[in-house]
Amino acid sequence: MLTKLYDWIDERLDITPLWRDIADHEVPEHVNPAHHFSAFVYCFGGLTFFVVVIQILSGMFLMMYYVPDVERAWESVYYLQNQVAYGQIVRGMHHWGASIVIVMMFLHTLRVFFQGAYKKPRELNWIVGVLIFFVMLGLGLTGYLLPWDMKAVFATKVTLEIAQSTPLIGDLLKTLLAGDEHIIGAQTLTRFFAIHVFFLPAALLVLIGLHFLMIRKQGISGPL
Amino acid sequence: MHRGKGMKFVGDSRVPASHRKPNIPKDYSEYPGKTEAFYPDFLLKEWIVGAVFLIGFLCLTIVEPAPLERIADPTDTTYIPLPDWYFMFLYQLLKYSYASGDYNFLGAFVIPGLAFTALLLAPFLDRGPKRRPKDRPIATGFMLLAVAAIFYLTWEAISTHDWEAAKRQGEIKEIVEVDKSHPGYEVYQQQTCISCHGGNLEGVGTNPALTGIDRTADEIKDIAVNGIGSMPANIFNGTEEELEQLAEFILSVNESE
Numbered sequence: 030m031l032t033k034l035y036d037w038i039d040e041r042l043d044i045t046p047l048w049r050d051i052a053d054h055e056v057p058e059h060v061n062p063a064h065h066f067s068a069f070v071y072c073f074g075g076l077t078f079f080v081v082v083i084q085i086l087s088g089m090f091l092m093m094y095y096v097p098d099v100e101r102a103w104e105s106v107y108y109l110q111n112q113v114a115y116g117q118i119v120r121g122m123h124h125w126g127a128s129i130v131i132v133m134m135f136l137h138t139l140r141v142f143f144q145g146a147y148k149k150p151r152e153l154n155w156i157v158g159v160l161i162f163f164v165m166l167g168l169g170l171t172g173y174l175l176p177w178d179m180k181a182v183f184a185t186k187v188t189l190e191i192a193q194s195t196p197l198i199g200d201l202l203k204t205l206l207a208g209d210e211h212i213i214g215a216q217t218l219t220r221f222f223a224i225h226v227f228f229l230p231a232a233l234l235v236l237i238g239l240h241f242l243m244i245r246k247q248g249i250s251g252p253l
Numbered sequence: 254m255h256r257g258k259g260m261k262f263v264g265d266s267r268v269p270a271s272h273r274k275p276n277i278p279k280d281y282s283e284y285p286g287k288t289e290a291f292y293p294d295f296l297l298k299e300w301i302v303g304a305v306f307l308i309g310f311l312c313l314t315i316v317e318p319a320p321l322e323r324i325a326d327p328t329d330t331t332y333i334p335l336p337d338w339y340f341m342f343l344y345q346l347l348k349y350s351y352a353s354g355d356y357n358f359l360g361a362f363v364i365p366g367l368a369f370t371a372l373l374l375a376p377f378l379d380r381g382p383k384r385r386p387k388d389r390p391i392a393t394g395f396m397l398l399a400v401a402a403i404f405y406l407t408w409e410a411i412s413t414h415d416w417e418a419a420k421r422q423g424e425i426k427e428i429v430e431v432d433k434s435h436p437g438y439e440v441y442q443q444q445t446c447i448s449c450h451g452g453n454l455e456g457v458g459t460n461p462a463l464t465g466i467d468r469t470a471d472e473i474k475d476i477a478v479n480g481i482g483s484m485p486a487n488i489f490n491g492t493e494e495e496l497e498q499l500a501e502f503i504l505s506v507n508e509s510e
Contacts, residue, residue: 121314
């Protein structure tokens, strides 16, 4: 039945090469922890991706309750945390996932760096990877404000002061991020929300797509 | 079939089917060493590792609930800000005298900017064909230095932060309306207790609440006159009768709970 369905689609769309590109390839010995335990260092990239998937899924569930509004944001998070069934776990996954993704990405970066795996021909993939790192830091920074509690607002205040001290474009940059020259309030929250939920995830997905495309195209770097 | 600048469009309906790549993957024997098929063998192992990781992760979310401080009050000027832990090294850097104030540009832009640009352009700075860390001492040295600096700055930020005060300043306070018609409440206002301990004895900023305390009337009187901890002496300078009323009022709030 499934084979027939597959054949029906394949006859029309020729998906077999696509499937082969994604899944039908060899895993070399030197990256397989089953053969060399020290190869566990190759897991960090995959775990980063796994946590990104957790972040996207838990974020979608958080969106069912979260209200990006200065008066209700905190209340909605409080409600989610204390009243909603499994709300604490969903929010916990998103909160701790944000930390773990940074740890995993840091370890992945160090692995690639110390193995010199970014050398020709993989320079572009390294650059895309560092851009992913920046996007992740941006996601952490904007997500920190969303619960609208004390530490959120005061940390964002500091962030915006640093943004404002940028030479030449400081004031413009601050206004762009905060929505106002002076006030950190309703506009700031909705802007950070939009950046956190739409702008940066879109950039992240494009970059991750490129990252994986390049890995499939070039294969993994050889043993040292 | 050629279109455009002689480019061949794979998947174009006018490309005859016989031009397709043969649908046969490379034989495994063509790879060196003990390779393994990604699908399904290796993917299954990855899946198991992922499942174990997920269980550990879920345990963490249950043991350590995500923190939530009280609702934002941008007018609170005593709050000591704290970024998320992975920004602490940058936060700590900005505390040093040659990285802040007049030198803010250096600490906020030049140092992190150079470091992150170097990271981004690493493949073009470290161009030699050698890959082993010890064969490229400059790249390895700089990265070890950067990692050591990040760990040191993060550690400094964590150890110099007043976690006790941070916990108190962020606590979600349950504000219970106190009896404002009590004669002691007037004394509480007049003697400026209210400016640090709040209109409902809930505490302001890092100053403690006066609800839920376990002290006798004499102890309360003593603290009001002589101070305690960071609270200075002689804040109370009213009459003996007023002191009595004040202590009675604070006691009454604690007893009614």
